[in-house]
Amino acid sequence: MAEQLPSGAGDVAKRHPEIWKAYADLGKACAEAGPLDKSSSRLVKLALAIGAGSEGAVHSHVRRALDESIAPEAIKQVALLSIPTLGFPQAVAALTWIEDITDPK
CATH class of the missing domain: 1.20.1290.10 (AhpD-like)
Structure with a gap:
């Protein structure tokens, strides 16, 4: 997924995959909340x-x-x-x- 992101976000996702996963999971939970x-x-x-x-x-x-x-x-x-x-x-x-x-x- 990180390679599909703009450079700044992609860099963070590559360096900190656990943070990126938590962020992606939060986005999914928000989308499913209503x-x-x-x-x-x-x-x-x-x-x-x-x-x-x-x-x-x-x-x-x-x-x-x-x-x-x-x-x-x-x-x-x-x-x-x-x-x-x-x-x-x-x-x-x-x-x-x-x-x-x-x-x-």
Whole structure:
């Protein structure tokens, strides 16, 4: 799994596999703690990444969303939904990060 992660996270996973396993297990437990389906959970995680202003996490969740057959239009709507809460500049930034993956030039 570590070889599929961005370099920083992959390095930690390789050096500290016990920490990575605990982290992965926590993520799995959180995902299974409620009634949200996989697509809804992915879009929520994308929204949280947008709210945190984490370009890398947005890229990661967009890639995973596309792999899970979530439509690019639904992914982009998450950025648009952030306008009233996070503000227009943050939403536009998020949309550009999403389009880095959905609409590469």
